[in-house]
Amino acid sequence: MLKIKDLHVSYGGIRALRGVDLEVPDGKIVTLIGANGAGKSTLLRTISGLVKADSGSITYNDNELLGKPINKVLEEGIAQVPEGRRVFADLTVLENLKVGAYLRKDKAEIEKDIQWVYSLFPRLEERHWQLAGTLSGGEQQMLAVGRALMSRPKVLMMDEPSLGLAPLVVQGIFDIIRTINQQGVTVLLIEQNANMALKIADLAYVLETGVITKTGTGAELLADESIKEAYLGKKKK
Amino acid sequence: MKNKKFLIVSLILAAVCIVGVLYVNANMRYSMLASVLQKGAIYALVAVALNLLNGFTGLFSLGQAGFMMLGAYTYAILTIPVAERIAVYQYFDGGIIQFCLPMAVGLVLAGIVPMLFAWLIGKPVLKLKSDYLAIATLGFAEIMRAIIQWKNLGPLTNSSNLLKRFANYENILFPMVVSAVCIAIIVLMINSTYGRAFKAIRDDEIAAEAMGINLAKHKMIAFMTSAFFAGIGGALLAMFQSSVQAAAFTSAMTYEILLIVVIGGIGSVTGSVMGAFLFVACSEWWLRFLDDPLPYLGVQIPFMRGGFRMLVFSVVIMVVVLFFRKGIMGDKELPDLWKKRPKKALKKASKKEVA
Numbered sequence: 001m002l003k004i005k006d007l008h009v010s011y012g013g014i015r016a017l018r019g020v021d022l023e024v025p026d027g028k029i030v031t032l033i034g035a036n037g038a039g040k041s042t043l044l045r046t047i048s049g050l051v052k053a054d055s056g057s058i059t060y061n062d063n064e065l066l067g068k069p070i071n072k073v074l075e076e077g078i079a080q081v082p083e084g085r086r087v088f089a090d091l092t093v094l095e096n097l098k099v100g101a102y103l104r105k106d107k108a109e110i111e112k113d114i115q116w117v118y119s120l121f122p123r124l125e126e127r128h129w130q131l132a133g134t135l136s137g138g139e140q141q142m143l144a145v146g147r148a149l150m151s152r153p154k155v156l157m158m159d160e161p162s163l164g165l166a167p168l169v170v171q172g173i174f175d176i177i178r179t180i181n182q183q184g185v186t187v188l189l190i191e192q193n194a195n196m197a198l199k200i201a202d203l204a205y206v207l208e209t210g211v212i213t214k215t216g217t218g219a220e221l222l223a224d225e226s227i228k229e230a231y232l233g234k235k236k237k
Numbered sequence: 238m239k240n241k242k243f244l245i246v247s248l249i250l251a252a253v254c255i256v257g258v259l260y261v262n263a264n265m266r267y268s269m270l271a272s273v274l275q276k277g278a279i280y281a282l283v284a285v286a287l288n289l290l291n292g293f294t295g296l297f298s299l300g301q302a303g304f305m306m307l308g309a310y311t312y313a314i315l316t317i318p319v320a321e322r323i324a325v326y327q328y329f330d331g332g333i334i335q336f337c338l339p340m341a342v343g344l345v346l347a348g349i350v351p352m353l354f355a356w357l358i359g360k361p362v363l364k365l366k367s368d369y370l371a372i373a374t375l376g377f378a379e380i381m382r383a384i385i386q387w388k389n390l391g392p393l394t395n396s397s398n399l400l401k402r403f404a405n406y407e408n409i410l411f412p413m414v415v416s417a418v419c420i421a422i423i424v425l426m427i428n429s430t431y432g433r434a435f436k437a438i439r440d441d442e443i444a445a446e447a448m449g450i451n452l453a454k455h456k457m458i459a460f461m462t463s464a465f466f467a468g469i470g471g472a473l474l475a476m477f478q479s480s481v482q483a484a485a486f487t488s489a490m491t492y493e494i495l496l497i498v499v500i501g502g503i504g505s506v507t508g509s510v511m512g513a514f515l516f517v518a519c520s521e522w523w524l525r526f527l528d529d530p531l532p533y534l535g536v537q538i539p540f541m542r543g544g545f546r547m548l549v550f551s552v553v554i555m556v557v558v559l560f561f562r563k564g565i566m567g568d569k570e571l572p573d574l575w576k577k578r579p580k581k582a583l584k585k586a587s588k589k590e591v592a
Contacts, residue, residue: 048447071449086444088437090504090568099437102430103449151449 001025002047002078002155002188007056009039009046016042018210019056023203024155029177029187031201031218033194033231038207040190041083044157047188048080049073060155074103077154084163085144089133093124096132096143100150110150117146120176138169145176149185156180157188162196174200194231198222206231243572255410262409269522273514275412275477276521281513282416283470284497285423285506286463291495292504292568293427294459295439296363297371299491301467303378304351306486308468309475310385310394312347316340316404325402326395333392340404344415347472348465354381355464356457363456375488385483394483401480412473419466424506426462435459500557502564507571512564524550 002024009017016039024030034040045051047058049070058065060076068076088096097117101110118125121142127135132143141161148156158177162170174196181187191197198204201218206227214221221227261271283301290296315338317325326332338346362373384390386397394400406412426432434455437445446452475481493516501512527546532538557565 050443050446069451070446071451074449080447082444082447086441086447088440088444090440091433091436095433095436098430099433099445099448099450102434102437147448 001061002186003057003059004043004047005057005059007043007046007058008054009042009051010054011042011051016210017046017053020207020210020212022205022212024186024188025203026154026186027181027184028202029181029189029200031189031191031197031204032207033191033197033204033221034207035230036192037209039210040207041159043207044080044159044188044190047073047078047157071103074151074153077152078157079148079151079153079155080157081144081148081159081161083159085137085140087132087135087140087143087147089131091132092129093132093135093143094128096147097124097150100147103151109152113150113152117149120149120179121146137165138172141165141169141173142176145173145180149180153185155186155188157190159190160192161189162191162193170196194227195222258410258413259408266409269525271409272477273518273522275409276474277514277517278413278416279470279473279477280494280497280517281510282419282473283467284494284501284509284513285420286466286470287494288498288501288503288506288509289423289427289435289466290459290463291498292502293432293439294435294456296456296459297367298374298460298463299371299488299495300374300378301463301494302486302488302490303374303381304355304464304467305471305474305490306378306382306385306483307351307354308347308471309481309486310400310471310483311350311468312343312472313400313403313475313481314393315346316343317400317402318404321402325400326392328398329391329395332395337404340406343404344469344472348468351468351471352461352465355461359457359460363453363460375491378486378491379488382483382486397483399480399482400475403475405476405479412477415469415473419469420506420510423462423466427506431455431458496554500554500561500564502566502568504568505564505566505570508564508566508569511566511571515565519553520546520550524553 004020004022007017007020008015020039020043022032022043032040032043042051046053047065049065049068049072053066056066060078063076065073065076065078088099091099094114097114098110101113104110118128123139124142124146127139132140135143145156145158145161161173161177165173170193177187177189178200189197189201198218198221204216204218204221205212206214206221214224214227216224222232258274261268261274265271283305287298287301290298314334318337319335322335323331358374358377362370362377365373385394387394388396390396427435434445434450437448437450438452438455442452471486478485497512497516498509500516501510502508524546527541527549528543530537530542
């Protein structure tokens with residue numbers, strides 16, 4: 001279980017997170033929703049070790065992650081799909097996947113995982129020789145997810161996987177998220193597309209200006225009136 | 238099977254090249270062709286080393302001439318025979334170094350010394366991005382050139398005087414083999430996990446970091462490797478010219494090498510190699526007749542006089558850059574051109590299944 005306790009983070013002179021408490025139980029899909037600038041991405045970047053925290057703690061199975069460099073966090077089994085896909089445009093699809101397994105040394109197992117990713121995303125196998133920059137947005141998102149899976153994570157953190165994708169493609173991505181979760185990977189999903197995200201979430205949090213303001217199961221939050229108003233586009237009466 | 242074919246073809250090509258070079262060595266040791274072959278091979282090595290930085294790791298460095306100079310000086314200083322030192326260091330009482338290392342040791346040290354300097358300046362400089370890194374490395378090269386010419390360092394570097402009479406090669410195959418081996422090592426590195434990490438850093442630093450790639454470490458490895466091979470290239474250049482002078486390693490030399498990398502194709506090793514030979518051949522040999530004011534078929538052609546070659550050369554380069562936007566090879570390698578696109582292969586396979 002990934003546990004975050006009283007986390008404070010300043011980011012570029014702004015106090016982005018002000019005492020966040022959050023739990024990601026094993027095997028679940030946990031969603032974090034919030035408006036622009038609420039601190040969602042900062043939280044994710046702090047967990048993965050890209051941003052330093054002021055105080056608080058982040059533990060995974062009772063191991064402290066805070067202060068550890070990013071490669072150690074990855075070795076603990078926490079990988080991330082960065083916001084905006086960020087595939088390596090001038091590398092082939094296959095090379096992208098291999099970079100994802102950068103910290104691993106077991107060649108045979110890596111080969112197995114490439115086949116696993118191909119089975120999740122058959123489109124990637126068709127295009128394995130193509131440069132990643134020539135893929136469509138949806139395919140690039142698949143590649144970004146596949147690349148993160150290549151480190152064989154126990155927890156996969158995704159930062160806005162639906163960003164800039166057509167609704168049909170977004171549906172496909174969310175289906176894949178569910179499939180990945182069913183294969184035993186815990187998912188921490190950060191989304192602005194609250195409707196979709198809450199539908200697949202086992203557990204959901206709402207982050208507002210650096211503080212968690214609501215938690216509950218996905219269904220509970222979907223039914224919540226104030227959430228509907230703020231994030232789901234229900235008209236005020 | 239295909240790999241075997243490829244291996245056989247490349248072995249035959251290599252054998253033909255070696256026989257050709259040996260023929261040139263035996264029959265026209267001091268011809269233009271021989272010197273283009275030597276200088277081309279040396280520039281190819283230095284260009285590939287620069288390409289490792291600029292093309293594969295995305296670090297825009299302009300310090301190449303500086304590292305070459307350090308390599309050339311290291312090699313020259315350490316391999317002048319003791320008996321000759323009094324003549325070479327005539328203004329400095331024979332200099333302070335009174336030993337002479339074998340050629341091979343000198344050549345390796347010519348790589349190691351620039352590599353250490355690269356480590357030293359890489360610590361602060363590699364944190365800079367794009368143009369700022371270029372300016373810092375360019376500054377480093379110029380400062381090193383000034384320091385080597387400093388009078389008080391004369392007993393070590395012979396100040397701004399020539400260094401000569403150091404160990405040299407007999408057969409022109411030597412620089413070609415050395416640079417071929419070095420380029421092969423760089424290619425092996427590019428194709429390893431390190432190379433993939435370099436390319437990942439080039440494409441997207443943030444994503445590369447998220448994959449657990451240590452940015453500082455890999456940039457440093459690329460920078461030091463590039464400096465190592467630039468140093469060896471510098472030592473070979475010293476041997477080719479059979480004398481060294483700091484004044485020759487100007488920023489113009491770096492730009493020549495950068496030009497080779499750009500014309501050959503940023504991110505293509507074979508492109509850099511071809512670019513090096515073409516560049517050297519064009520600038521030193523093929524366009525040489527333009528400098529000749531002699532009348533052709535009784536007609537005195539205007540403008541044909543000393544220096545006109547460089548003007549035509551600039552136009553040629555502009556034309557090349559206009560029509561080959563990504564260089565001769567782009568980011569492809571020569572063998573890629575013969576490879577079938579896997580898509581076609583896939584289509585064939587699926588057609589077979591249908592049938």
